[in-house]
Amino acid sequence: MQLTLLGTGTAVPSLIRSSSAYLVQVEGKNILIDCGAGTIRRLLEAGISYQDIDLILLTHRHPDHIADIAALLFACRYHAAPRRRDLAMVGAAGTREFFRQLNEAFGGHLISPHFDVTVHEVGEESWSWQGLRLAAAPVRHTAHSLAYRMEFDGSSIAFSGDSDDCPELVRLADKADVFVCECALPDGQKAPGHLTPTLVGRVAAEADVDTLVLSHFYPEVEQAPIESQVRKNYAGKLILGTDLLRIG
Ligand SMILES: [Zn+2]
Ligand SMILES: [Zn+2]
Numbered sequence: 001m002q003l004t005l006l007g008t009g010t011a012v013p014s015l016i017r018s019s020s021a022y023l024v025q026v027e028g029k030n031i032l033i034d035c036g037a038g039t040i041r042r043l044l045e046a047g048i049s050y051q052d053i054d055l056i057l058l059t060h061r062h063p064d065h066i067a068d069i070a071a072l073l074f075a076c077r078y079h080a081a082p083r084r085r086d087l088a089m090v091g092a093a094g095t096r097e098f099f100r101q102l103n104e105a106f107g108g109h110l111i112s113p114h115f116d117v118t119v120h121e122v123g124e125e126s127w128s129w130q131g132l133r134l135a136a137a138p139v140r141h142t143a144h145s146l147a148y149r150m151e152f153d154g155s156s157i158a159f160s161g162d163s164d165d166c167p168e169l170v171r172l173a174d175k176a177d178v179f180v181c182e183c184a185l186p187d188g189q190k191a192p193g194h195l196t197p198t199l200v201g202r203v204a205a206e207a208d209v210d211t212l213v214l215s216h217f218y219p220e221v222e223q224a225p226i227e228s229q230v231r232k233n234y235a236g237k238l239i240l241g242t243d244l245l246r247i248g
Contacts, residue, residue: 006042011064039068058091059161060145092144137172139163173207182216186224197229211237
């Protein structure tokens with residue numbers, strides 16, 4: 001199971017940090033977790049075509065996590081090389097209606113006659129997909145925000161999405177080999193629905209994860225001593241994420 005950080009940034013445009021997106025490659029399958037602005041370009045930079053994505057897990061419907069969905073679907077209609085593989089998407093309650101409205105806003109041009117897009121809505125549950133064990137848990141951010149976990153062959157990766165400190169997140173990340181967690185704002189500038197380095201360290205310590213990967217850095221947190229603040233609570237392996245970093 002290989003993880004590529006495609007976008008470690010936020011809603012704030014940045015040349016070095018694209019909006020939120022991660023790629024997991026396992027058993028020949030390509031899975032996206034979020035699809036913020038710039039994701040398609042980062043995929044190309046990582047050597048993966050937008051045509052090769054099999055499954056997209058959406059953590060929530062803020063534009064910095066979902067804005068490239070329309071661009072990706074429209075690109076798949078390109079007449080010279082139309083996509084023919086079906087695509088599955090997973091999101092929280094309301095995702096199906098969101099896509100219906102998104103497609104309608106684009107005059108129906110996001111849907112192709114050559115492949116099906118299926119949308120599955122999930123809550124707190126686990127399920128199997130192509131031999132992979134997937135789990136979702138609602139977390140504190142918007143009314144419909146999810147964290148995800150995937151397990152394959154004894155390894156596990158968990159993704160916080162955007163989340164505040166909450167027991168659901170700790171449970172979902174429990175003993176994960178890799179935990180990709182948002183670290184949006186610095187200590188002292190915490191906003192509701194987001195984490196700070198000290199809080200991320202506490203969540204990772206409580207979940208007892210093997211490797212903590214930090215992401216979703218707003219410009220303010222880049223000025224902070226992130227590592228020392230995380231280390232107040234967490235002693236495990238720590239990676240400060242950068243775009244296109246590969247792990248595993
Ligand atoms: Zn965000
Ligand atoms: Zn958000």
